[in-house]
Amino acid sequence: MKPLKDIVVLDLTRVLAGPYCAMVLADYGCDVVKIEPPGEGDDSRAFGPFVGQESAYFMSLNRNKRSMTLNLKKQEARDLFKEMVKKADVVLENYRPGTMEKFGLGYDELKTVNPQIIYAACSGFGHTGPYAQKPGYDILAQAMGGIMSITGPEGGEPVRVGASIGDIIAGLFTAIGVLMALHHRTVTGEGQKIDVSMLDSQVAILENAIARYFVSGSAPKPLGTRHPSITPFDAFKSKDGSIIVGAGNDRLWEKLCDIIGCPELKADERFKSNSQRTQNFQELYPYLNDAFRAKTTAEWIIDLEAAGIPCGPINPIDKVVADPQVLCREMIVETDHPVAGPVKMAGVPIKMSATPGGVDKPAPTLGQHSAEILRELLGLKPEEIENLRKRQVL
Amino acid sequence: MKPLKDIVVLDLTRVLAGPYCAMVLADYGCDVVKIEPPGEGDDSRAFGPFVGQESAYFMSLNRNKRSMTLNLKKQEARDLFKEMVKKADVVLENYRPGTMEKFGLGYDELKTVNPQIIYAACSGFGHTGPYAQKPGYDILAQAMGGIMSITGPEGGEPVRVGASIGDIIAGLFTAIGVLMALHHRTVTGEGQKIDVSMLDSQVAILENAIARYFVSGSAPKPLGTRHPSITPFDAFKSKDGSIIVGAGNDRLWEKLCDIIGCPELKADERFKSNSQRTQNFQELYPYLNDAFRAKTTAEWIIDLEAAGIPCGPINPIDKVVADPQVLCREMIVETDHPVAGPVKMAGVPIKMSATPGGVDKPAPTLGQHSAEILRELLGLKPEEIENLRKRQVL
Structure with a gap:
């Protein structure tokens, strides 16, 4: 049994930060309804590497989710979304601030539809402040948030952290926010809006770099692999590595x-x-x-x-995915995708004795669950769903 | 109001991974009772940089917590801890696997005392598998978990990520685990054990590096600051940076x-x-x-x-902490420490509309709240507490 199996998440997020948050929630049982624009779907369906026609990148981030299409440019789709919000616990989005309001689907609107809704927004710079409208990218969060300035060879140029921690850390903080809001809602019945930014999230993990700066007055620099205060x-x-x-x-x-x-x-x-x-x-x-x-x-x-x-x-990735400890802890798992076949990806890192998470379902194809979701959540009949398709609402 | 204000956490963790998890919980209202060995306390109280005699590193990670001392080498202290477990919601520890069992305080023991307890362990390699007994350090998690192998100048040597993300990501996953277990407990009344490792946590954030390896068969390498598939x-x-x-x-x-x-x-x-x-x-x-x-x-x-x-x-730390967006989002805050005076540190990155978190209290001095905690949780009288001190239980 998974710990969050009673929670329904409407997930409008694309690419990485939001989808990573939704993946953590889905791995532990949330019913994550991934809502994608018809036609192309989540941008990251077009990101390599590919297995056949399917993006391995997309598949590794979207396992355990269901996909439905919804053309939010149409009023009928927005009305349908609001009906779904009545049945949901959480709405996740990582649009640029203001986009949901343009759709008429901002938090102020959605809370009139469902006062208990938890609305979580994950953006590049947050919903307030002078940079709110800037586009958010992992490399910008890493660069502007300081971690790049302390990562690199000693005496050399800063480098980007090789995984997209600008996105991923923001996704993790968003997941924590959703879970805290869920607890508050259980206690009080009150929903709320959560606003997490990639830039803020980077500042939150700078750790002793901030203390070192404020105490010494000088900005820490890259140290290669060397520890700043313990030697060796x-x-x-070595002879071979x-x-x-x-x-x-x-x-x-x-x-x-x-x-x-x-x-x-x-x-x-x-x-x-x-x-x-x-x-x-x-x-x-x-x-x-x-x-x-x-x-x-x-x-x-x-x-x-x-x-x-x-x-x-220092393990390269081929050694990591074959490491006995990594394998023993089931940190490499495989899904059987209906189109791409078997695909390997990272497993779930939170080992829970009573309610273990896990990777049960491959990533969905675009709109794979549209009909099933509309039937379950809103009780729509096959012919109604067919009509929505014909009117390009789905 | 903070979202987790009804939750009591007994926090036995030291240094970074566990204390970072406890900090997130404390920032959002948990009553985090930091339990430290008498004498020296948390190892990181001795880590520089210092403000006067106080570690700025310790202070930035332990704001919002209360400190009490407990000498777990004494049976009386362990009995006292078990009494506290009866009144608590969560126990956090980041000892090497087996240490809590040696104290007679492993999960199997504690759940007989309080079946609802959520027991979260954050370790280097986890509580199972061939490496379980290895010591965990940030640099080892980064090296063995693969992120180091993809971070560094193009064609050059791998470097360590400049912030301790080996510890911090594990702390974030542990916080997510605690919150999910809390939800499950609210629904079912059942407690459980959570086992998070630094190595697993690194594998979980490798993102497209794993997909790239399994699709191409070759291990990704450091790329400096360059994007692997978008140019430029x-x-x-520039002229000045x-x-x-x-x-x-x-x-x-x-x-x-x-x-x-x-x-x-x-x-x-x-x-x-x-x-x-x-x-x-x-x-x-x-x-x-x-x-x-x-x-x-x-x-x-x-x-x-x-x-x-x-x-x-690419902002160095001095620019990050003075950035208008960072300041507008209150990502640099100050506490007034009773000994060290004003200390600046990172603020809270999850902005919640109904239950904002925040940094309200400076880090505690060692054992600052021992008497108050024992009075509140266990109803001990001043003379009983004085006797515990005399017998070196505190």
Whole structure:
């Protein structure tokens, strides 16, 4: 059994931030009704890579959802949507602020239809403030939100985080907002609007970078893989790849010196304490760089783990999806898509003892469930649905 | 009013992943009782940077919480904790798997004390599988979970994401798990255990990297700031810094050619379509690199925005915390700490119309609320609390 199976979500979101939020809710049981424009559907149906004609990108983000089409440019479709809102718990949208109001479907309108509705908007910059109307993209959120400025090689140029965390973090905060609003509604009967922005979400995860700036007065910079205040806590080149090593205290440091065959470093005054090692890391690193080249990553992991020193490989994606721990935790799952066939994707990361989530259904084809949803939610008859199709409402 | 004000959380977590989860819950009203070992408290109280004697890192993560000390090495403290569990809704912990069981405080034990309890564990690798006993660190989750392998300069070495997203994403998924379990408990009266790992959480955000690998058979690599399939969608050097430019379709591309003073590129056969521009980006970039050096970032933003081309600066942290949108959205807030004085930190990113969250209270000093919590939750009298202190239970 899934924990949210009593919750109906009308999901108008496209591409990534909103769909990621809706995916988390769907993975744990929400009936997510994905409402797409007829014809092309969610933009990301056209994003590669493809399996046959189907977007693997779209399929991995939209499993467990149902799809119906609705042409919101038509008044009849908007009226139908409002009827559906009466039967729903949550409306999700990630349009630019004001778009839902132009459709006559803004929160102020929808709450008159269903005062208990939870309306969650996930946008680039939020529904208030001078940038509200700017278009939101992952790379802009990463760039303007600061994380890019602290990610990159030491002394080098900033880089984008390789996954779209500008979108994904906003999606996660939106999911948290929906669940909190659900709790409040259960207690009080009151619905509300939730407004999450990609930019705000990036600021919320800057963590100690903000503290470091306000205390020191200078903006933190990229550090490559190096830890700012613990040394050695970094990636080093091995004979066949890389190895992450974290010697977080003097005891582990001394063990490390023995393991890498440099016992003389233990007595070296420049490297006695963690703060000395951090201060003098440029003098220390040539010894470590030389030493770690002597063995393979797998050999180092055996030696370092035996000594209790935190360590691990830098796994490329092919290694990640074949990792024994990742597989044991069912973090790679497969759906059987009616058109594309078997498609592998990430599993669900929240392991719940009483109400486990899971990936049960492949992503829907465009409008696959239009008739079934209209019958279930609104009791429409086949001929009524057929007429809606003919009038291009669906 | 905050949405979770009826929820009591007993929070045994330390450092980042667990405390970040507890912070989100506290920001939205949970009574988070942070339980720390007497003497030193949460390890992160010793992490820099410091304001006076107080860790700015600790203060930014532990606002809105109350602190009490409890020496779980003593049986009396464990008995006291069990009494508290009877009055609580949620227990949070981020020990290595098995530690709570050694204390006699594992989920199986606690559910006999309070069957409704929601027990959430956030660990490096999860409570099952071959790596369960490995120590969890942010850099290991980032390295072993794959995001590091796709983050870095194009053709260069992988780098760590500059914020600790290995910890933070796990904290966010744990918060989602707690809220889903709360919903299930409201509906059924049943508590449960939640098991979230940093490694699983990283796999869950790899997004299209997994799809790209399974479709192409080759592992994606770092791309710097470049978009894998839209060109130009990248950062370029300006006269005084950098500018992100996203020309996502042919119409925007042609506008861009005019704005940067290269109208001849519009007719260039090598760059006619997005797929040609992406394929031939190495021939295209010299033109763009030259062109963008001609003006400042601020000048480019005016020109590009006027043409409707998505764009923005790469903000260092000093610019982020002074950005008009960030300030308008109250994403930088200040607490007045009893010892450290005013401390600035990130605000709350989920804007809720009926039940806004907020940062109301500074982080607690160690054990600041021990007496008040024991009085409120267990009805202990001042002399009983004094005796607990004398016996070093607190």
